[in-house]
Amino acid sequence: MxxxxxxxxxxxxxxxxxxxxxxxxxxxxxxxxxxxxCEYVMAANEGDAVAVCAGAYLGGRKTVVLMQNSGLGNAVxxxxxxxxxxxxxxxxxxxxxxxxxxxxxPQHELMGRITAAMLETMQIDHAVLSEEQxxxxxxxxKAAEIIDAGKPFFFIVKKGAFSPIALNEDKxxxxxxxxxxxxxxxxxxxxxxxxxxxxxxxxxxxxxxxxELGDEPNNLYMVGSLGCVSSLxxxxxxxxxxxxVIVLDGDASVLxxxxxxxxxxxxxxxxxxxxxxxNHAHESTGxxxxxxxGIDYPLLAKAFGYPEISKAASGPVLKKxxxxxxxxxxxxxVYVPIAQGVxxxxxxxxxxxxxxxxxxxxxxxxxx
Numbered sequence: 001m002x003x004x005x006x007x008x009x010x011x012x013x014x015x016x017x018x019x020x021x022x023x024x025x026x027x028x029x030x031x032x033x034x035x036x037x038c039e040y041v042m043a044a045n046e047g048d049a050v051a052v053c054a055g056a057y058l059g060g061r062k063t064v065v066l067m068q069n070s071g072l073g074n075a076v077x078x079x080x081x082x083x084x085x086x087x088x089x090x091x092x093x094x095x096x097x098x099x100x101x102x103x104x105x106p107q108h109e110l111m112g113r114i115t116a117a118m119l120e121t122m123q124i125d126h127a128v129l130s131e132e133q134x135x136x137x138x139x140x141x142k143a144a145e146i147i148d149a150g151k152p153f154f155f156i157v158k159k160g161a162f163s164p165i166a167l168n169e170d171k172x173x174x175x176x177x178x179x180x181x182x183x184x185x186x187x188x189x190x191x192x193x194x195x196x197x198x199x200x201x202x203x204x205x206x207x208x209x210x211x212e213l214g215d216e217p218n219n220l221y222m223v224g225s226l227g228c229v230s231s232l233x234x235x236x237x238x239x240x241x242x243x244x245v246i247v248l249d250g251d252a253s254v255l256x257x258x259x260x261x262x263x264x265x266x267x268x269x270x271x272x273x274x275x276x277x278x279n280h281a282h283e284s285t286g287x288x289x290x291x292x293x294g295i296d297y298p299l300l301a302k303a304f305g306y307p308e309i310s311k312a313a314s315g316p317v318l319k320k321x322x323x324x325x326x327x328x329x330x331x332x333x334v335y336v337p338i339a340q341g342v343x344x345x346x347x348x349x350x351x352x353x354x355x356x357x358x359x360x361x362x363x364x365x366x367x368x
Contacts, residue, residue, distance in 0.1 A: 021066030025097035028286035039268030047070035092154035107224030173289035188315035192322030227256030237269035
């Protein structure tokens with residue numbers, strides 16, 4: 001395990017003081033260090049983080065981008081068509097979720113096998129970051145030389161590589177007060193929804209909590225693909241206008257692909273309820289802040305063209321909102337401010353994603 005503070009200070013000594021990225025639990029401690037001690041931009045997605053770093057480079061800064069390997073796909077476009085074209089170097093740290101023998105979650109299996117190959121294909125010099133301090137520091141010195149020569153360099157980071165670093169109190173996500181938990185709000189959604197509704201839950205704690213409330217064949221728990229759940233819901237609702245679809249979304253997810261709101265609104269599916277749970281945090285990857293405190297989500301949905309918009313800050317109000325939508329259908333956006341925190345010993349779905357998908361399809365077919 002590396003001494004995160006010592007490694008961070010060495011990054012500073014090489015001139016790296018500007019960071020951007022999207023949180024990953026494997027990189028949590030280096031992210032926390034960069035938030036505490038450097039300039040850090042919390043990007044909406046990994047491609048944006050690369051572009052932010054490119055802009056900072058134009059302004060004379062040496063930059064670091066931090067991301068989970070599942071987000072490396074989001075970064076391919078700017079890495080290959082912005083940085084490569086303009087010869088803009090960036091130092092990257094990408095986690096090795098789904099690495100050999102790790103036994104990670106299913107959404108990381110493929111990317112765990114191809115992370116290094118993707119970097120190789122993009123012609124980006126890279127190395128697995130050593131967990132031995134002196135060797136890692138030598139690797140960093142070499143990487144700095146490559147950056148100074150105008151080329152990018154990425155470190156692949158294994159689980160447990162960095163020692164724990166807590167966020168400074170003044171850097172923590174401002175926990176909203178007086179809000180109800182997502183778990184309780186999910187209970188209200190289920191209580192107000194008809195039995196044949198189709199639930200799509202975004203990746204992270206939302207899907208895990210829905211599973212905890214009762215595993216049902218009409219539940220689809222997203223894994224990975226953060227930000228895609230409402231587009232998944234749109235496609236389903238358009239393909240099956242006879243069905244009612246409820247999308248259970250989160251603030252970090254909506255931020256990652258906010259443009260999908262405009263597409264959803266333009267196509268106005270017959271029966272899609274888009275519920276956004278907002279707790280101001282990347283809760284499942286370390287609790288770092290999102291930029292949600294500065295966003296009026298109902299106004300955003302209105303600007304994108306959603307025809308019906310509601311806010312529900314309590315379980316009874318949310319239950320009534322779901323019941324009303326179940327009677328009228330249409331496209332509706334519901335903003336639900338929630339507290340941070342999850343149930344104790346929250347489990348994970350024990351059914352495989354392929355099996356979840358198959359039984360979900362069978363549920364739809366059987367209810368023709």
